[in-house]
Amino acid sequence: MDPKDAPNVEPVLGGRVPLLWPDLSPCAIKAAIQQGVWENRCLARCDSGCEYIGMRESTWIMKPTARSHKPRQGKSSVRSSSIAALLENIVTANLILAQHGVLDAYGHVSVRHPEEPEHFLLSRSMAPELVTESDIIEFGLDGRPVGRDLRKPHLETPIHSEIYKARPDVMAIVHSHAPSVIPFCASTARLRPIYHMSSFLSTDTPVFDIRKKFGCTDMLVREPEQGTALAATLGKGRVALMRGHGFVTAGDTLPLAVFQAIYTTLNASLLCQAISLGGEITYLESDEAELAWETNRASVSKPWEVWTRNALRRVGEPKRGTRR
Ligand SMILES: [Zn+2]
Numbered sequence: 001m002d003p004k005d006a007p008n009v010e011p012v013l014g015g016r017v018p019l020l021w022p023d024l025s026p027c028a029i030k031a032a033i034q035q036g037v038w039e040n041r042c043l044a045r046c047d048s049g050c051e052y053i054g055m056r057e058s059t060w061i062m063k064p065t066a067r068s069h070k071p072r073q074g075k076s077s078v079r080s081s082s083i084a085a086l087l088e089n090i091v092t093a094n095l096i097l098a099q100h101g102v103l104d105a106y107g108h109v110s111v112r113h114p115e116e117p118e119h120f121l122l123s124r125s126m127a128p129e130l131v132t133e134s135d136i137i138e139f140g141l142d143g144r145p146v147g148r149d150l151r152k153p154h155l156e157t158p159i160h161s162e163i164y165k166a167r168p169d170v171m172a173i174v175h176s177h178a179p180s181v182i183p184f185c186a187s188t189a190r191l192r193p194i195y196h197m198s199s200f201l202s203t204d205t206p207v208f209d210i211r212k213k214f215g216c217t218d219m220l221v222r223e224p225e226q227g228t229a230l231a232a233t234l235g236k237g238r239v240a241l242m243r244g245h246g247f248v249t250a251g252d253t254l255p256l257a258v259f260q261a262i263y264t265t266l267n268a269s270l271l272c273q274a275i276s277l278g279g280e281i282t283y284l285e286s287d288e289a290e291l292a293w294e295t296n297r298a299s300v301s302k303p304w305e306v307w308t309r310n311a312l313r314r315v316g317e318p319k320r321g322t323r324r
Helices: 026-034 081-099 157-166 179-186 210-214 224-234 254-277 286-298 301-314
Strands: 009-011 044-046 051-056 059-062 108-112 119-123 136-140 172-176 239-242 246-251
Touching: 081 108, 081 119, 081 136, 081 172, 081 254, 081 301, 108 157, 108 254, 119 157, 136 157, 157 172, 157 224, 157 246, 172 254, 179 239, 179 246, 179 254, 210 224, 224 239, 224 246, 246 254, 254 301
Parallel strands: none
Antiparallel strands: 009 044, 044 051, 051 059, 108 119, 108 172, 119 136, 172 246, 239 246
């Protein structure tokens, strides 16, 4: 974008700033935040409401939140070059989750569109480990593909559309049928955090029972109304279990959603072991969990980096978009 089109920027902190428009893509900015290059805090706000978090080479860096981005002009396209890095990260997230056993042939991961907050990106219906950039579809919050995309979507797309609709703060979602979690979806034993790595779990992780409102079903969240009910069970939390089915986790970023999905399954495995010992279990208290989560979320770039490296190594780092 031409610098002359830049908005007026009033710094919240510090002195006057050059009026240059950031030319970095939102996904590149988000990656920089996750890598700790910039702090995710607002330093300036322009007169159209966009928030900025810092500068690089005299260019202000826009804060990549759903509320702070102006809608793009013209027809949306998942193939926009500005989101190429994000598409790569979605593919990587699928690989990571598959390799950690969080996803198998089923389950899915989505990301809210960084430039169109009313859209999200999710693969067509296929096994996560096989997803490439070209398999990713752009959806609206009505759960329908944007434009004339006739590829088959996941049956449970309403999980994603309804949570994004109910939670403007959520930027990424993982839905999983991981076996280690299923016992806590089917018994009165509650999934609670037993170590710091799973401190994002509520002290009373809710369980969505589709039968209570929708009677006998095949257990899948196929309809928008079912997704709305699941989103209501999730509430403001990060994880909701699904009776006889699996779980869903909602994150502020894609790496955080992946982190939460992996450590939800690990906490479930460890808690099963603790229960089998027969002794009294001491869970994290809510104040401990809050402190631990602040520490973990600030360092998510560390596991994301090694998970990415390992995932790409295991698939032989093929040329993007060509792996089958
Ligand atoms: Zn499912």
